[in-house]
Amino acid sequence: MSLAPKLAxxxxFHDRLRLIATVIGIVFSIVLVTIQMGLYVSFExxxxxxxxxAxxxxWIVPRGTKCFEDPSLLxxxxxxxxxxxxxxASAAPLVIGFAQWRTPTGGNTPIFMIGSDPRDAKLRPWxxxxxxxxxxxxxxxxxxxxSYFDRLETTRLGDYAEIGDQKVQVLAISNGIRSFTTTPYVFAAIDRARAYTGTAANKASYFLVRVTPGANVIDVRNRLRAQLSDVEVLTTGEFRDRSANFWLFGTGAGAALFAxxxxxxxxxxxxxxxxxxxxTKxxxxxxxxxxxIGSAGTYIHQVIIYQALLSAVIGFTIAAVIGWIVVVATADTALPVVITPLMTVMLLLLTVTMCVLSAVxxxxxxxxxDPAMVFTR
Amino acid sequence: MTVAPAIEAIDIVKFLGDGAGRVQALKGVGLAVSGGEMTLLMGPSGSGKTTLLSILGCMLTPTSGTVLLGGQTITGANPEQLAKIRRENIGFVFQSYHLFPTLTALDNVRLALDVRGDNSARAQQKSKEALARVGLALKMKSYPRELSGGEQQRVAIARAIVGSASIILADEPTAALDSENGHAIMVLLAEIAKDRERGVLVVTHDPRIVPFANRIVRIEDGKIVGEERAETKANSKRGRSRAL
Structure with a gap:
């Protein structure tokens, strides 16, 4: 085996203090990047x-809709x-909107209603x-x-509360349907959601369209666009991108995370x-x-690159452990940090790239x- | 048939520095070192010894003049080519050893082969043999800090000879050693110089090592001012043995 890695x-490890400083630099950097990117993925x-x-x-949406939570009516x-x-094949109405949840103790808290037809629900709680x-x-x-039990002062299935002076009963409880706005999502039948949000019976926020088997989604979208006026027709991917872009870049939140x-x-x-x-000095x-003694330039570069790679591996390993702790610690919060396997691989590559670039x-x-300096030292 | 010197410098001129600080370190120097002999290059500080050694060691290129290695000119070689020439032909012994403090004696020696791309088991074996030759068979796993100055210089010598270099250049090899260790090192270098395939050039101003040399070349103010053949200790012993 070559001595270059051993020498590196x-x-x-010869200078532990410097190694610690290097590793702290890498860990700090990668943990910061991990959290920022983890928040970005989570937010998205x-x-x-x-x-x-859904x-x-x-999606048939009111013209100019910026995101899912943009309540206009069709x-x-x-x-x-x-x-x-x-x-x-079908076009199911969906009603969204803000309402007030009145707790059993008389307190009020805003909620975000999502109402769909229980017989043909295209968006049900999961x-x-x-x-x-x-x-x-x-x-x-x-x-x-x-996760909203405390906010809604609810403790179990069957509890009662009021939405807009109308009595409601909690008959389904989900785990993990959280809103980044911290306003709790509350699912109900569409007629009740209309009543809670003050939406007229002939109005809806969106129409969720399913195409017939074998039909081309883009063709159907284009036909709908030609047929319908004052609305926009978007594929699920298009609506998703529009919503994500609005929240991530329209609000500057994504740019801040990237920065x-x-x-x-x-x-x-x-x-x-x-x-x-x-x-090196x-x-x-x-x-x-x-x-x-005649080593080629590449041999010396190898030693330095090995040093950089070793630093990268040590730093990344520690950063990964810290990242994992952060993921676990934030799992049940309003904005959990999410780390995907792809992100982990990308972060490792990023760490290696960063360290190798640092070696330049x-x-x-x-x-x-000047090799001749060995005669004078 | 005449055998070409292991290394030969012909009419070497070297200017160092720039502008007002520009000085002529060597003024048309010629020196040849042949296999099977130890040549001492002696001179006062600032005489140009180290500059000449750097040029012979293919670390510096002369301003003018020619360096022949095994009869072949190396003029015009770029730094990478010079490095290749060094690793394949020249072994170095430095005044302050220049061992790697984080590597064992064995790895320090093996490094000379490793930079050639030879990291085989044979390289390991050759390194052990080189260390054994300099009397350090029992200290292969020792780190430089665990070795005396004399032992460290022996490791450096083992590193210089492990690659079968045709020329060994030693810069003040005894300067950092007490007289006992300095003597031992010179005995070792003299032994190495007996090999007809290998020449040894020692730069020094230590008169105590004169008896080990076959030839003494004196340099002053950038010029060779004298050269003499010497009766070496080794030769003397041989002669005495023969007489007995």
Whole structure:
């Protein structure tokens, strides 16, 4: 086995204090990037969670709709016109809107209503841990998420409360349907949701379209666009992208997360570059000796790159453990940090890239070494 | 048939520095080192010894003049080509040893082969043999900090000879050693210089090592000012043995 990795390892561990500084730099950088990107992924998922869980090929939305939570109204006539378009199998209305939840103790808290037809529900609560989505057909039935028990002062299935002075009963409880706005989602039958949100009986927020088997979604979308006026017809992917772009970039939240991640990368690169450079300077005599005894430039570069890679592996391993702790600690919060396997691989590549780039300054330094200096030291 | 010197410098001129600080370190120097002999290059500080050693060691290129290695010119070689020439032909022994403190004696020696891309089991074996030859068979796993100055210089010598270099260049190899260790090192270098395939050039201003040399070349102010053949200790012993 070549001595280059051994030399790199020994150089790295020879000065423990510098190694600690290097690793702290990498860990700080990668943890910061992980959290920022984890929040970004989590945020992106949360802002499109309803669209992702809806059973729809196409969405008919009010013109100018920016995101799912943008409450404008459509007329039922549009639904009937949509149903007359070739390739449309169904067009189910969905009502969304804000309402007031009155707790048993008399307190009020805002909620976000989602109402769909219980007989043809295209957006039903999921991950139910108690009760049943079919129970929403019962007059006054609602579904809430367990994470909002405190906010809604609810403790169990069957509890009563009021929405807009109308009595409701919790007949389904989900786990993990959380809103990034912190306003609890409450599912109900569409007629009840209309009543709670003050929506007229002939209005709906969206129509969720399923196309007939074998029909081309894009063709149907284009026919709907041609047939319907004053509305927009979007595929699920288009609506998802629009919602995500609005929340991530229209509000600046995504840019802020990216900026944080970029800052982490820059800080990490600078710290690693500085420590590697300083380590190289300290071992300049040894590199000059290597050069004097005839080592090729690439051999010396290898030693430095190995040092950078070793630092990357150590730093990434520690950062991964911290990242995992953060994921577990935030799992039940309003905005959990999400780390996907792909993200983990990308972060490892990013760490390696960052460390190798950091080695450039050190490599440039050794490239200028005069081997004859060994005679004067 | 005449055998070409292991290394030969012909009419070497070297300027160092720039502008007002520009000085002529070597003024048309010629020096040849042949296999099977130890040549001492002696001179006061600033005489140009180290500059000449750097040029012979293919670390510096002369301003003018020619360096022949085994009869072949190396003029015009770029830094990477010079590095290749060094690793394949030249072994170095430095005044302050220049061992790697984080590597064992064995790995320090093996490094000379490793930079050639030879990291085989044979390389390991050759390194052990080189260490055994310099009397450090029992200290292979020792780190430089665990070795005396004399032992460290022996490791450096083992590193210089492990690759079968045709020329060994030693820069003040005894300067950092007490007289006992300095003597031992010179005995070792003299032994190495007996190999007809290998020449040894020692730069020094230590008169105590003169008896070990076959030839003494004196340099002053960038010029060779004298050269003499010497009766070496080794030769003397041989002669005495023969007489007996």
């Amino acid at each position: 390892f020994r150089n790295l 998922r949360m802002v499109t969670v309803m669209i992702d869980h 059973d729809a090929d196409l 007329d039922e006539r549009e639904r009937f016109r949509a149903l007359s378009v070739a390739g449309v 991950n139910l841990i108690e009760g049943s989505a079919d129970a929403l057909a019962i007059p006054g039935a609602v579904a809430i998420d367990r 944080g991640a970029l800052l982490g990368l820059i800080v990490g690169t600078v710290i690693v570059a500085q420590t590697l450079y300083s380590s 300290d071992h300049l005599n040894e590199f000059a000796t290597l050069r004097a 300054a050190a490599i440039l330094k050794v490239m200028r070494i």
